Amino acid sequence: MAKITVKVNGKVYSHEVEPRLLLAHYLREVLSLTGTHIGCDTSSCGSCTIHLDGQSVKSCSMLAVQADGCEITTIEGLAPSGSELHPLQEGFKECHGLQCGFCTTGMIMSAADFLQSNPDPSEEQIRHALEGNFCRCTGYHNIVKSVQWAAQKMKEDKAVTA
Amino acid sequence: MISYEFDYTRPDTVEAALDLLDDDSKILAGGHSLIPALKLRLSAPGKLIDIARIPSLKGIKMDGNELVIGAAATHSDILESDLIKQHLPMFAEGAALIGDPMIRHKGTLGGSLAHADPSADWPAMVLAAEGTVVVQSKTGTRSISSDDFFTGFYSTALESGEIITEIRFPIPAEGTKMTYQKFVQPASRFAIVGCAALRHPDGTARVAFTGVADAPFRDTAVENAVGDWSEEALEAAVALTAQGMEFNVDHYASETYRHHLARVYCRKALKALLY
Ligand SMILES: Cc1cc2nc3c(=O)[nH]c(=O)nc-3n(C[C@H](O)[C@H](O)[C@H](O)COP(=O)(O)OP(=O)(O)OC[C@H]3O[C@@H](n4cnc5c(N)ncnc54)[C@H](O)[C@@H]3O)c2cc1C
Ligand code: FES
Ligand code: FES
Numbered sequence: 001m002a003k004i005t006v007k008v009n010g011k012v013y014s015h016e017v018e019p020r021l022l023l024a025h026y027l028r029e030v031l032s033l034t035g036t037h038i039g040c041d042t043s044s045c046g047s048c049t050i051h052l053d054g055q056s057v058k059s060c061s062m063l064a065v066q067a068d069g070c071e072i073t074t075i076e077g078l079a080p081s082g083s084e085l086h087p088l089q090e091g092f093k094e095c096h097g098l099q100c101g102f103c104t105t106g107m108i109m110s111a112a113d114f115l116q117s118n119p120d121p122s123e124e125q126i127r128h129a130l131e132g133n134f135c136r137c138t139g140y141h142n143i144v145k146s147v148q149w150a151a152q153k154m155k156e157d158k159a160v161t162a
Numbered sequence: 163m164i165s166y167e168f169d170y171t172r173p174d175t176v177e178a179a180l181d182l183l184d185d186d187s188k189i190l191a192g193g194h195s196l197i198p199a200l201k202l203r204l205s206a207p208g209k210l211i212d213i214a215r216i217p218s219l220k221g222i223k224m225d226g227n228e229l230v231i232g233a234a235a236t237h238s239d240i241l242e243s244d245l246i247k248q249h250l251p252m253f254a255e256g257a258a259l260i261g262d263p264m265i266r267h268k269g270t271l272g273g274s275l276a277h278a279d280p281s282a283d284w285p286a287m288v289l290a291a292e293g294t295v296v297v298q299s300k301t302g303t304r305s306i307s308s309d310d311f312f313t314g315f316y317s318t319a320l321e322s323g324e325i326i327t328e329i330r331f332p333i334p335a336e337g338t339k340m341t342y343q344k345f346v347q348p349a350s351r352f353a354i355v356g357c358a359a360l361r362h363p364d365g366t367a368r369v370a371f372t373g374v375a376d377a378p379f380r381d382t383a384v385e386n387a388v389g390d391w392s393e394e395a396l397e398a399a400v401a402l403t404a405q406g407m408e409f410n411v412d413h414y415a416s417e418t419y420r421h422h423l424a425r426v427y428c429r430k431a432l433k434a435l436l437y
Contacts (some may be wrong), residue, residue, distance in 0.1 A: 002170055019170035019210070020200075033402040041163055043198055044349070046264065055238075061197050062268070065170045066190075066212060110263065131351070132262025 009077025046133035097146030099137035166199035233272025256342035285378035289370035290358035
């Protein structure tokens with residue numbers, strides 16, 4: 001067993017874990033944060049995407065011990081404090097960016113990382129940024145629209161606070 | 163999928179990692195080749211030695227007339243580096259085509275070279291850019307030219323007890339042009355064929371392929387045929403692509419199709435180097 005300490009969605013946790021425990025399983029089964037999904041379990045589909053020290057990663061392809069000492073954000077912690085939803089969550093709702101919703105949390109976590117450094121993306125850039133996230137339902141068009149909606153909203157919110 | 167049991171350590175220095183390294187242990191860097199293999203129980207090491215956070219293995223810097231990339235630099239570190247954009251722009255071009263953003267945030271240059279997947283992108287680029295792989299063991303360090311590093315299917319000149327610490331590149335002279343052209347397998351995102359090419363100001367070239375055969379290789383026949391870079395010379399060079407190679411064959415591409423793609427991507431790469 002190995003001891004890990006991680007900060008997840010702003011809260012510090014310490015646990016003894018088996019070194020072979022995947023980060024996705026740690027989040028879902030130990031912390032009960034089941035918003036992080038496991039679709040393929042083979043690092044392909046992106047439904048397990050979370051932020052590790054601010055960068056998007058696939059939590060099915062990482063060990064929990066590799067995250068020791070790191071800060072993690074999952075979909076449950078994405079909305080800024082004081083708001084119920086992140087602009088991306090609102091955007092997916094507004095633009096019908098989801099059908100079954102299985103891929104959605106991973107899509108949103110990938111898009112959130114992308115928008116941090118690309119606040120004004122083209123459609124092509126959005127499609128390229130979401131290459132690691134598969135959706136079996138929507139055909140992607142409305143996902144792209146949802147990200148565009150969120151980018152616009154985030155710009156407007158920023159203009160208001162500035 | 164759950165792997166066999168193993169122990170895990172995360173030493174702070176290369177020396178400490180080398181002390182722990184034995185036949186029953188494996189180095190863990192980004193884990194994006196190793197962890198999938200462990201999950202499939204294709205490998206059962208007793209211990210993983212995590213080197214991803216060792217400070218001396220990170221970073222990209224100039225050292226005299228060489229550019230030095232730490233073995234644990236991630237694909238996205240390389241993609242975002244200003245030094246890379248300035249001196250080895252092909253690496254930024256190529257890094258952007260590796261997997262997807264999440265893969266690029268974890269996977270490392272050293273891990274990719276050590277793993278030597280026959281369809282990996284870095285090997286072709288490192289060959290074209292005349293990279294030297296620096297490895298350390300308990301008995302010292304040695305430098306391996308990329309020309310001698312890739313020895314076959316998932317095989318390299320790395321010996322047990324050695325860790326790749328950095329990869330060194332001569333800084334290309336002003337006016338050097340370079341490119342990486344890749345035909346992507348759309349699901350896995352690995353290269354079905356990838357061609358890295360570099361044109362020195364004196365007109366000489368280095369051209370290397372991945373995905374085509376068991377191991378990445380430099381194509382000296384193509385390099386020697388580019389001549390004055392005229393349309394005819396380039397077509398003659400393209401016609402020589404991967405001559406006499408034993409081709410990879412899988413359910414994505416037959417021998418004939420792969421050879422065709424290699425020529426097409428060779429032509430794309432050479433044309434991208436015209437002034
Ligand atoms: C979905 C997916 C898509 C991918 N797409 C691409 C792609 O398009 N192109 C591409 O090139 N690659 C691709 N990859 C592979 C990815 O780039 C890997 O991250 C990379 O090949 C291995 O690097 P790593 O740091 O993750 O190594 P690890 O998985 O940690 O290690 C791989 C092997 O190298 C050894 N090793 C690692 N570092 C060292 C070192 N410094 N010294 C000695 N031995 C070492 C390990 O012991 C292990 O045997 C993809 C992977 C996935 C999961
Ligand atoms: S569950 Fe992690 S990538 Fe599919
Ligand atoms: S909404 Fe069903 S997988 Fe994307």
